[in-house]
Amino acid sequence: xxxxxxGPTVTEPEYADWRTFEALSLTPILEQxxxxxxxxxxxxxxxxxxxxxxxxxxxxxxxxxxxKEAILVALFELQMRELNDRAEAAACDAGADDVVAQFSNxxxxxxxxxxxxxxxxxxxxxxxxxxxDSRSRYxxxxxxxxxxxxxxxxxxxxxxxxxxxxxxxxxxxxxxxxQSIPRWYQxxxxxxxxxxxxxxxxxxxHTVGGSAARARLTSFWTP
Amino acid sequence: xxxxxxGPTVTEPEYADWRTFEALSLTPILEQxxxxxxxxxxxxxxxxxxxxxxxxxxxxxxxxxxxKEAILVALFELQMRELNDRAEAAACDAGADDVVAQFSNxxxxxxxxxxxxxxxxxxxxxxxxxxxDSRSRYxxxxxxxxxxxxxxxxxxxxxxxxxxxxxxxxxxxxxxxxQSIPRWYQxxxxxxxxxxxxxxxxxxxHTVGGSAARARLTSFWTP
Numbered sequence: 073x074x075x076x077x078x079g080p081t082v083t084e085p086e087y088a089d090w091r092t093f094e095a096l097s098l099t100p101i102l103e104q105x106x107x108x109x110x111x112x113x114x115x116x117x118x119x120x121x122x123x124x125x126x127x128x129x130x131x132x133x134x135x136x137x138x139x140k141e142a143i144l145v146a147l148f149e150l151q152m153r154e155l156n157d158r159a160e161a162a163a164c165d166a167g168a169d170d171v172v173a174q175f176s177n178x179x180x181x182x183x184x185x186x187x188x189x190x191x192x193x194x195x196x197x198x199x200x201x202x203x204x205d206s207r208s209r210y211x212x213x214x215x216x217x218x219x220x221x222x223x224x225x226x227x228x229x230x231x232x233x234x235x236x237x238x239x240x241x242x243x244x245x246x247x248x249x250x251q252s253i254p255r256w257y258q259x260x261x262x263x264x265x266x267x268x269x270x271x272x273x274x275x276x277x278h279t280v281g282g283s284a285a286r287a288r289l290t291s292f293w294t295p
Numbered sequence: 296x297x298x299x300x301x302g303p304t305v306t307e308p309e310y311a312d313w314r315t316f317e318a319l320s321l322t323p324i325l326e327q328x329x330x331x332x333x334x335x336x337x338x339x340x341x342x343x344x345x346x347x348x349x350x351x352x353x354x355x356x357x358x359x360x361x362x363k364e365a366i367l368v369a370l371f372e373l374q375m376r377e378l379n380d381r382a383e384a385a386a387c388d389a390g391a392d393d394v395v396a397q398f399s400n401x402x403x404x405x406x407x408x409x410x411x412x413x414x415x416x417x418x419x420x421x422x423x424x425x426x427x428d429s430r431s432r433y434x435x436x437x438x439x440x441x442x443x444x445x446x447x448x449x450x451x452x453x454x455x456x457x458x459x460x461x462x463x464x465x466x467x468x469x470x471x472x473x474q475s476i477p478r479w480y481q482x483x484x485x486x487x488x489x490x491x492x493x494x495x496x497x498x499x500x501h502t503v504g505g506s507a508a509r510a511r512l513t514s515f516w517t518p
Contacts, residue, residue, distance in 0.1 A: 112338050112424075113336045113337060113338040113339065113421070113424060114336060114339075115335050115336035115338050115339020115340075116336065116337070116338020116339055116424075117338075194423070197420030198336070200417070201335075201336060201339075236498075236501065237494075237497050237498075237501075238494045238497065238498065241491075241494045241495070241498060242498050242501075244475070244479060245472040245475075245495065245498045245502075246472070247475070248471055248472040248473075248474070248475025248476070248478070249467075249468040249469070249471040249472040249475070251471070251475055251478075252467070252468075252470070252471025252472070252474055252475055253471070255471070255474075256467060268464075271460075271461045271464045272464070272468065274460050274461065275459075275460075275461065275464060275465050275502060278458070278459065278460075278465075278501065278502050278503070278504050279468075279498060279501050279502040280501070281501050
């Protein structure tokens with residue numbers, strides 16, 4: 073994935089294989105900003121520090137991004153775009169008629185993202201520091217994923233595969249459990265991303281009351 | 296709840312009524328630091344700013360807390376102490392023999408905490424900025440809650456009330472879904488803390504495969 077240094081957002085991608093994660097090739101500015109935001113927080117990072125790490129002057133940096141907030145927002149957009157695209161590719165990959173497989177694939181894609189892109193996901197906590205305007209744009213992109221999960225749970229309930237009393241809150245709870253993975257997940261730790269994903273698919277199927285569906289899935293796939 | 300200004304931690308409490316949340320009376324230093332950390336992040340806040348808001352000199356502030364990190368850690372400890380105490384009171388309140396009621400009460404207590412103490416919970420994201428030493432002490436306190444949930448799920452599985460394939464990950468997922476509530480919860484929004492708690496108890500019972508238990512509970516208690 074290549075970024076143009078002169079734009080805040082990213083073009084592409086085709087996640088033919090949504091299970092494969094290559095290192096992202098960010099622009100030097102985004103790369104260094106991501107590191108610094110992770111190390112020192114958004115407020116603890118100055119535009120001057122980012123410029124120094126990149127090896128450019130402050131005016132050169134402002135030529136590409138109008139503000140520190142614009143850099144953070146560019147990183148958020150990159151994150152949500154990749155996550156949404158992977159989740160959508162995962163859903164498509166499951167075929168049109170099997171809501172259980174679609175749901176399982178989407179959960180798997182989200183968990184793989186959370187375990188492979190920890191540096192990006194951790195940025196999420198800085199969201200409350202951006203302006204209301206930027207936040208509302210980001211919130212809209214983020215809502216796409218929530219709506220995808222709501223749709224899948226709704227459909228599963230309609231077909232009788234799932235049993236959820238509160239669909240919207242269940243979807244939020246599912247996203248919340250996945251988004252919390254970076255709190256405890258350690259790259260190189262006891263569980264691989266694939267193992268975490270398999271266990272969370274199982275837990276998520278419990279959460280949507282899909283135990284019969286779960287039994288069917290686990291017959292050919294052992295978490 | 297009263298804090299002594301000269302100590303980083305807090306004494307007490309007796310959560311006879313773990314469902315009731317009064318405003319915390321923090322010391323002026325902790326109160327102002329909590330606000331500033333929420334507004335500007337940990338790294339974006341200076342000891343000087345805290346002292347100015349409190350109306351004391353910087354040396355006076357250092358007399359009470361040895362560093363900015365010590366203030367953050369004091370706030371973390373306060374948070375985890377209250378959360379643990381409420382969760383334990385909630386479990387006790389359910390009686391010794393009913394693991395489903397204990398589990399439901401604990402989830403309710405956690406969700407009530409997340410919705411009533413949003414300012415405190417948001418601080419959680421600053422945890423990665425504290426030193427490894429402070430973090431490991433905080434992690435131990437935090438682990439207490441995780442172990443409580445693991446125990447309850449384990450016991451529920453043993454009695455046949457719950458069905459969970461991966462107990463430890465299920466407990467983490469449950470905590471994750473609760474800890475994510477401040478991402479979307481708005482005080483004064485569509486749902487009251489009690490309503491959020493009731494819905495999350497229902498979702499959590501789904502997650503631990505406790506649908507039979509859920510039916511029993513909801514017969515006398517409608518989320």
